[in-house]
Amino acid sequence: MTRPTKMKTIGILGGMSNQATSEYYRMINDLVNQRLGGWEIAETLIQxxxxxxxxxxxxxxxxxxxxxxxxxKAKGAELGGADILICVSxxxxxVLDNIEQIVSIPFIHISDPTGSAIKKAGLSKVGILGTKPVMEADYIKQRFKxxxxxxxxxxxxxxxxIVDRIIFDELVRREITDASKHAYIKVCEDLISKGAQGIILGCTEIFLLLKPEDLPQVPIFNTTELHARAAVDLALT
Structure with a gap:
């Protein structure tokens, strides 16, 4: 292998929250190591x-x-040497709908890898959990549609x-409780009863609480993992 290993630097707009950011960093490095082996990890810049x-x-x-x-902060990441940009929230x-006018490096929208995964699974209707702005607004829903x-x-x-409170009061502090898990499962079961064929974990900390085995009747789409994979795919091309 020629040194230094050729890869793009992944710029991570982080801190939203620090728990999500640390998981992104772990996932990205693990994925690069799985692909390249040895002691290889990603080249990253966390803004x-x-x-x-x-x-x-x-x-x-x-x-x-x-x-x-x-x-x-996005401008700072580009000036710092990032070749790709992702936002962990x-x-x-x-507020990143015009990001292509702010930075010149490729930006990977968090919804796109998830949308591709849902389409590949052949689903047409899914439920979403996230912060209240994500669940009540149209900016995410319209992109999927x-x-x-x-x-x-x-x-x-x-x-x-309930979902929003657990995110802000617990998950961003990595507080994981059985009561909150059961509350999320109940919310998901209600969405399934309304026709949801799968569930989007539309907040990057939710996967810390809700696991695929907690909801075996439908697939769960973890935006954190899917986003990290997309960033690594682009970084290694």
Whole structure:
């Protein structure tokens, strides 16, 4: 093998949350090592943000303020040497709709690898769990519908509050409880009863709590893992 190993540097817009960021870093390095063997891992650049800022912007619906904040971090990642850019938050993709005008490096939208996986599985209607902005807004749902012909349904208002609270109060701190797992399973079962053929884990910490074996009746689409795989695929081409 010629040294240095040829690969693209993956720029990671992280800190949303630090738990998700650490899992992305682990997954990306594990995937590169599985592909290349030996001591090989990925070349990465983590442009972290303060999750306190993100939590404040999201809770208060300050989307333009968060857009300015995230776009500046994206520019920093490119200036730092990233060849590819990913953002570790489904929620913050709401303000990344014009990212191609902000940076010149390829940006991998978190919904696209998941949409491809759902389409490959032959499904046309899935449920989604995530933060309240992800579940109640159209920016994610429209992308799945327009690009992959997949209908996405959300939990009811009360269940959205439960799912969102567990994310912000527990999962971003890596607090995992059986009570919260059972609550998520109940929400998923309600979505399945409404026609969902699969479930999107539309928040990058949810896979820490909900596992495929917890919901054996339908496939689970882990946006974190699928996104990490897409980044590695591009980095190694």
């Amino acid at each position: 972290g943000v303060n999750f306190g800022n993100i939590e404040y912007y999201v809770r208060n619906g300050l989307w333009e303020e968060s857009r300015v904040y995230i776009e500046e 489904n929620t913050m993709h709401r 327009q690009k992959f012909a997949v209908d996405v349904i959300s939990p009811n208002e009360n269940d959205q509050v």
